[in-house]
Amino acid sequence: MGNYVGKPVKRREDARFLKGAGTYTDDIKLRKMTQSAFVRSPYAHAKILNIDTSEAKKAEGVVAVFTAQDGCGEFGVPCGWQVDFKNGETMREPKHPLLAKDKIRHVGEAVAIVIAESLELARDAAELVSVDYEELPAVTDPKKAMDKDAPLVHDDWKDNAAFDWCIGNDRAEVEAALEKAHHVTEMEFRNQRLAPNAMEPRSYIADYDVNGDKWTLYTSTQNPHLIRLLMCAFALGIPEQKVRVVSKDVGGGFGSKVYHYTEECLVTWASKEIGRPVKWTSDRSEAFLTDAQGRDHVVKSKMGFDKDGKIVAHLTDEYCAMGAYLSTFAPAIPTYLHGTLFQGVYTTPLIHLNVTAPFTHTVPVDAYRGAGRPEATYLLERIVSKGAREMGIDPTEIRFKNFIPPFDGVEQEGYQTQVALQYDSGNYEGVLKKGLEMLGYEDFRKEQSEARKNGKLIGVGFSTYIEGCGIAPSAVVGALGARAGLYEVGQVRVQPTGKVSVFTGSHSHGQGHETVFAQFVADKLGIPMDDIEIEHGDTDQVAFGMGTYGSRSLSVGGSAIMKSIDKILEKGAKIAAHKLEAAEEDLDYAEGKWTVKGTDKSVSFGDVSLTAYVPHDYPEGLEPGLDFSSFYDPANFTYPFGTHIAVVEVDADTGRVMLNRFIAVDDVGNIMNPMIVDGQIHGGVAQGVGQALLEEVVYDEGGQMITGSYMDYAMPRADDLPMIETANTVTPCPHNPLGVKGAGEAGTIGSTPAVVNAVVDALAHLGVTDIQMPLKPQTVWKAMQN
Amino acid sequence: MIPAKFEYMKVSSVGEAVDLLEKHGFDAKILSGGHSLLPAMKLRLNRPEVLIDITGISGMDSITEQGDEIVIGANCTHSQLLRSELVQKQVNILAQAADTVGDVQVRNKGTIGGSLAHADPSADYPAVVLACDAVIVAEGKNGSREIAATDFFEGIFTTTLNDDEIITAIRFPKIAKGNYQKFYQSASRFAVVGVAVVRDGDSVKVGVTGVSDTPYRATAVEEAYAGNGDAAEHAVDDIEVMSDHFADVEYRSHLAKVMVKRALEA
Amino acid sequence: MKISIRINGKKHTDEVEPRISLTHYLRETLDMTGTHIGCDTSACGACTVTLNGDAVKSCTLLAVQADGAEVTTIEGMAKNGEMHPIQQAFKEKHGLQCGFCTPGMVMVAADILKHTPNPSEEDIRHGLKGNFCRCTGYHNIIKSIQHAAELINK
CATH class of the missing domain: 3.30.390.50 (CO dehydrogenase flavoprotein, C-terminal domain)
Known part of the structure; x- marks a missing residue:
């Protein structure tokens, strides 16, 4: 396609990170900056009887101590998505206060902020705040939260449901088909709660400028514009144009930094109160207690098959935790980002999913890498494999039998699912075939039966996933309850010298936008990458943006930039035609210059740029300048897909699972930079494997988190993983200009069920049919004993 | 995360450390590698008023052969143990265990004396000193004494060390x-x-x-x-x-x- | 307390509170923010520096403990504007994404390569146990360290 696109171009952002010269929020120091510390509840559910801040206020270096009684009590952070009850009742949307006033609803909820001259003094003084609580019973399990006698998280309503929801075909019809099915496979399990654990803890600095009556908020967010909008318009009620939000280098997000958090809102408010900058950086304990978490579904599902192994119906009921309050996108996760994926890659004719979303006395749940789609994929890929085993069909054969046939979305129409979406393009059998070749399936089965004779337990597991990303048409998401549009903004500013500044509303927190975006811009304009600068993460620089999540940067953000480049080239052609004294339609644009077709007469991009800014000899009626901004609102989601294969060995004595091989064949549409796509897959797979084998947030009955540190929350370390074997097929997305689908979440979505399927495969001859995640040695060993 | 305030004292002799322990009693803690103590202090789960840094005591980080025994100074780091030819040759099980402690960075700083004194019920060395019939050498206000490993561990985070005692060395018989x-x-x-x-x-x-x-x-x-x-x-x-x-x-x-x-x- | 530490070849003398960690001293007093805090309890390795040549977690080391020592931080790895071979290798092999764990990874890699100049994949995985990366799945970090070994041994 060009000089850069499709090549493993090395990242331009690396040098600063490698030299320790990145600028993460906590690295920023402002003049007269104060530090803050929160006083947080040790209880999951309690009445606040009294807060005494008098000692803290007197402590050394303390600038201010605020509680909900101090004005900030009136504010709360909003939810950005509304899902109403099936019966029409409006979603129950409790106020999410910046500081708890009368009641505590999860461990770690803040009751006071202490602002001091230094972090150590803030922490010292925070210990002097004395709070009297009356502890109340708590509920942390989403299913138990719907029990009749469950403690209420919010007293305003008669039960804990935030909403309920369903999608797909008529339930009775699905039930009837299951009645008649040749075979029905059932599963009940918990898709366990996970802590996102971006390595950079959240960090904020709010700086109120008294003279200008303006705020600057430095924040570790994935979407600065949305934070500004939510905070100004829906939380604090301050004029949006007076607030600048800056989010430059961010140390990983994985969803957890999408949301508008109470802490960033509170420091913004407090900065004006004290007239000085206020910084807060989370420590890891606080991150466990307050970063929005992922998953936490209790699932009951039935899948019916005909005698040939074709799926005839699929019925699922789920309880999906919301946590104590509704986080920014929380209601969308177990619904529109989850239920809409229940078709999977199969031709299932009848599908019904019913979701009940209760409040629980836990930190809120929201999108975590994959967000709703890993949960859907886990269920589908596990139940299909389980059904295959029960019916004596090979797990790959059952998939080939049920695959939606290949379609490119151009010659063949997109595939209309039973759950609202229309897939763009896909070749699901293609990725499985490729994966099987890489694996050497037949040889593996031979090896496996030999191994079993020697008491060695090895297994293989498959996952043939699809996901919906590049979220997506504003009108569609609006109809589905989103309170924001989901387009993206891309501005291309050509400087008089022909150098180019690109401003994107997408946000890079590890994805490499500074490199990849420059690659396609350079190719499209036919200029060197060195002539292009990519700017993001500053609301004063970038017109608007919806940020980065849902693998949307390239497909939506990149497309917006492409639209602006089209406008640049269109206007440039007018100037070039004038300079070349030719008609626009007689010009070709290639390699950075306009040439009159069939001649060697040409004018360079640089010359045209200079002319646009020095318009002495210039087309009549044309505005000077060469600078365009575009909003791109996609026609549809994009649908990456793939096959993930895990090969495991289980230690028969201890139950410990060793992941010996992991094969990932992903189709993410066109690939701009294969090095970066591979990197995204590697990291995604690691997180998916983490869920399968290691990770789990555990609350005890009283609502205490017993996995609130790295001593108890097991996350993949280097020796937990093998090298990851990656490959791609390419089925371009038919509806965006780059033909890309998105690669950020594929690894996480596809991998988890492959690993669990592999362990079940290794143990199947011992009668094991299912194991609850994470597959801790103890859990696996116990499954083997039963 | 920052610990509550404390006083830091770096000592250059065992006697000095013992005197300070005697003076400050429960308010003092010995700082060696610090890998269990400092995180607990940062979480403010532990708040000693005095930290006595013993890593500057000369000779306490040596590994020597003394007759039938290998004598390991209490301040030897896990890395030192796993790389010591003497340990590898004469008490290989100790080198083997040292290599499983924490990670590279922890092994570079954490010490065998610190680990034993801390007596974490999930630490590695206790199994080794017990199996080896090693002897823990402690020094306190009444001088030096030797404690058989089998008499050393008393319970979770507790040992038979007196409040004024610090571990100075561990004596291992040669283990084939x-x-x-x-x-x-x-x-x-x-x-x-x-x-x-x-x-x-x-x-x-x-x-x-x-x-x-x-x-x-x-x-x-x-x-x-x-x-x-x-x-x-x-x-x-x-x-x-x-x-x-x-x-x-x-x-x-x-x-x-x-x-x-x-x-x-x- | 008054301390004096040679950091990246330059002597720094300051008055610090004993409770201040070396990480905190580097970041807050010296404005050397390349050393990161990921967990502050010696589990994640983002704060790794070398102390007298050995990789240590600077969050679990009081600044006063480093008095008189020789410390190298990520800022001291590049020499005369030229990146250290480990840094070069990380760039070449895409051994970083968000960059937050990267300084710690580079510093621990230096320790690994010091003791095992030709490390196997297993050696590297063993050596990286004390460092979390949430972005890369470690795959390209391992390739980077292997590549760094090649560059250094060349």
Whole structure:
């Protein structure tokens, strides 16, 4: 396609990170900056009887101590998505206060902020705040939260449901088909709660400028514009144009930094109160207690098959935790980002999913890498494999039998699912075939039966996933309850010298936008990458943006930039035609210059740029300048897909699972930079494997988190993983200009069920049919004993 | 995260450290590698008023051969142990265990004396010192004394060290054949079960950590082994087995047997 | 307390509170923010520096403990504007994404390569146990360290 696109171009952002010269929020120091510390509840559910801040206020270096009684009590952070009850009742949307006033609803909820001259003094003084609580019973399990006698998280309503929801075909019809099915496979399990654990803890600095009556908020967010909008318009009620939000280098997000958090809102408010900058950086304990978490579904599902192994119906009921309050996108996760994926890659004719979303006395749940789609994929890929085993069909054969046939979305129409979406393009059998070749399936089965004779337990597991990303048409998401549009903004500013500044509303927190975006811009304009600068993460620089999540940067953000480049080239052609004294339609644009077709007469991009800014000899009626901004609102989601294969060995004595091989064949549409796509897959797979084998947030009955540190929350370390074997097929997305689908979440979505399927495969001859995640040695060993 | 305020004193002799311990009593803590103490202080779970840094005491980080023994200074880091040729040759089981402690950075700073004094029930060394019949040398206001490893551990985070005593060295007999088997906890990488087996002719000495709140010599295993019984089956005889979210009593007991078996067979 | 530490070849003398960690001293007093805090309890390795040549977690080391020592931080790895071979290798092999764990990874890699100049994949995985990366799945970090070994041994 060009000089850069499709090549493993090395990242331009690396040098600063490698030299320790990145600028993460906590690295920023402002003049007269104060530090803050929160006083947080040790209880999951309690009445606040009294807060005494008098000692803290007197402590050394303390600038201010605020509680909900101090004005900030009136504010709360909003939810950005509304899902109403099936019966029409409006979603129950409790106020999410910046500081708890009368009641505590999860461990770690803040009751006071202490602002001091230094972090150590803030922490010292925070210990002097004395709070009297009356502890109340708590509920942390989403299913138990719907029990009749469950403690209420919010007293305003008669039960804990935030909403309920369903999608797909008529339930009775699905039930009837299951009645008649040749075979029905059932599963009940918990898709366990996970802590996102971006390595950079959240960090904020709010700086109120008294003279200008303006705020600057430095924040570790994935979407600065949305934070500004939510905070100004829906939380604090301050004029949006007076607030600048800056989010430059961010140390990983994985969803957890999408949301508008109470802490960033509170420091913004407090900065004006004290007239000085206020910084807060989370420590890891606080991150466990307050970063929005992922998953936490209790699932009951039935899948019916005909005698040939074709799926005839699929019925699922789920309880999906919301946590104590509704986080920014929380209601969308177990619904529109989850239920809409229940078709999977199969031709299932009848599908019904019913979701009940209760409040629980836990930190809120929201999108975590994959967000709703890993949960859907886990269920589908596990139940299909389980059904295959029960019916004596090979797990790959059952998939080939049920695959939606290949379609490119151009010659063949997109595939209309039973759950609202229309897939763009896909070749699901293609990725499985490729994966099987890489694996050497037949040889593996031979090896496996030999191994079993020697008491060695090895297994293989498959996952043939699809996901919906590049979220997506504003009108569609609006109809589905989103309170924001989901387009993206891309501005291309050509400087008089022909150098180019690109401003994107997408946000890079590890994805490499500074490199990849420059690659396609350079190719499209036919200029060197060195002539292009990519700017993001500053609301004063970038017109608007919806940020980065849902693998949307390239497909939506990149497309917006492409639209602006089209406008640049269109206007440039007018100037070039004038300079070349030719008609626009007689010009070709290639390699950075306009040439009159069939001649060697040409004018360079640089010359045209200079002319646009020095318009002495210039087309009549044309505005000077060469600078365009575009909003791109996609026609549809994009649908990456793939096959993930895990090969495991289980230690028969201890139950410990060793992941010996992991094969990932992903189709993410066109690939701009294969090095970066591979990197995204590697990291995604690691997180998916983490869920399968290691990770789990555990609350005890009283609502205490017993996995609130790295001593108890097991996350993949280097020796937990093998090298990851990656490959791609390419089925371009038919509806965006780059033909890309998105690669950020594929690894996480596809991998988890492959690993669990592999362990079940290794143990199947011992009668094991299912194991609850994470597959801790103890859990696996116990499954083997039963 | 920042600890509460404290006073820091770096001492250059054992006597100085002992004097300070005597003076400050419970308010003082010895700082060696700091890898258990400092995180607890940062979380403000532990708030000593005085920290006595003993890493500057000369000679306390040496590894020497003294007759039939290898004498390890209490301030030797885990890295020092695993790389020491003397340890590798004469007490290889100790080098083996040292390599399973924490990670590179922790091993570069954490010390054997610190680990033993801290007496974390899931630490690695207790199993090794028990199986080796090592001797812990402690010094206090009444001078120096030697404590047999089997008399050293008293319970969770508690030892028979007096309040005014610090460990100065650990004396290991030369061990021809030993093996340490560890089943690590996936998050902390501490031992869910750690078993050290030392062979002496036809008999074995077995130290177990991680299983109970106090590390122990699995005498039932040793006896069964001597009697040619199924020794590993006795790994938790008469032991109160710990339970947590990674390993309940049933599983931990089973793991203890598996690890004993592996260490015996290695 | 008054301390004096040679950091990246330059002597720094300051008055610090004993409770201040070396990480905190580097970041807050010296404005050397390349050393990161990921967990502050010696589990994640983002704060790794070398102390007298050995990789240590600077969050679990009081600044006063480093008095008189020789410390190298990520800022001291590049020499005369030229990146250290480990840094070069990380760039070449895409061994970083968000960059937050990267300084710690580079510093621990230096320790690994010091003791095992030709490390196997297993050696590297063993050596990286004390460092979390949430972005890369470690795959390209391992390739980077292997590549760094090649560059250094060349």
